[in-house]
Amino acid sequence: MTGRTRLLDPGVGQAMSALSAAAKKGLGDPALAELVVIRASQLNHCAFCLDMHLRIAREHGVSERKLDLLAAWEEAGDVYDERERAALALTEAVTVLTDRFVPDEVYERAAKHFDDSGLAHLIGLIVAINNWNRVMVSRRIPPGGHTP
Template sequence: MTTTNTTENPTAHAPRLRMAELAPEVYKSMIALDAASRKGIDPALAELVKIRASQINHCAFCLDMHTKDARKNGESEERIYLLSAWEEAAGFFTEKEQAALALTEAVTVLTDGFVPDAVYARAAAHFEEAEIAQLISLIITINAWNRIAVTTRMAPGQV
């Protein structure tokens, strides 16, 4: 277990524990779930979804990883910067991407305890049922990773 010296930097966070070592079966299962959830999803869209969920969940580790991955896949800096305000910057994102981002936000936040019908219908207009199932799986998986990373305080810049 690692602790943080908060007298030097009261906002600094050191990793709490190494999940991969302490719960290896769970960690390996998460890696397999992650791989399975990405099947059939455009890699560029997958990274946008992962970045947006990670923004909402305040997961610095995942934001660092997925913005780097998005850049490697050719994503523009401008779209990465505008992703947190995608609704106001709708002209930078396709209708399909906007539908996926709306679904990402609804599944991630679950503000009213459910995903609104209008959000689901918007996604259904752009994705086949099997694609929606994969997209939901991707959103659930990145949310699980965010919760692991935030809870265990995985440090950004290590991937």
Template structure:
């Protein structure tokens, strides 16, 4: 239990809240394991692709902390503002993304929204045609890892603007 006061939400400020708890301090071994998993999952993948995947999953999961962090990381990796802005509508703006990026984003959406059903064969096959098996395994690990980060961020209300 935290001793911090959390502002109450009102109709005027429906999201006026602070963090529920600081999980990284309360479960440091889990946090360190997540950091190690994240580093392992990104190995061998293009840094820009990594950030696009992380931003897209975070958009779907409504994780403001991760969206903020990964848009900043994407810029540092050389990503353009235009592609970051269009990411939420990447299918409509497909010409801005490579076929590999499109396949990775489709796979990201399928894995992130498993409540819509299983990952469709067409989505998997599209990615499998453009990534070798090792890359595909890494990509699936990356998508799974960012979804775990998102769940920590959303459930504990990690505030955007505080990433380092």
């Protein structure tokens, strides 16, 4: 596993961090941002990011119930509001790309709850966490190593 413990070249890491920060800031809802990054990290099996973002979500006041049911958000009834559900559906579609594209109905559902800028920031956040998940999983970075 030579080299796997080194995370990234500093320039690449800074660029990825800048994208993550800009997308989160532009989205303007830290609790929703954490739900999005946690759901993508669940799909990507990224223990490092799950460990870090579950802690951050709690700091932003996300309820334990929302965190506990996130993997089954579609079946969770009214635990998530329509805006959260639209963001989570888009998160799954962008993360998985099952049919090689995001279905129109998923995008249109999100567009009902986010303006153009909000959609750009939401998609940017989904892309950013998918990048981080892929780095951490490919490098086999274990949970617990994040220091704010």
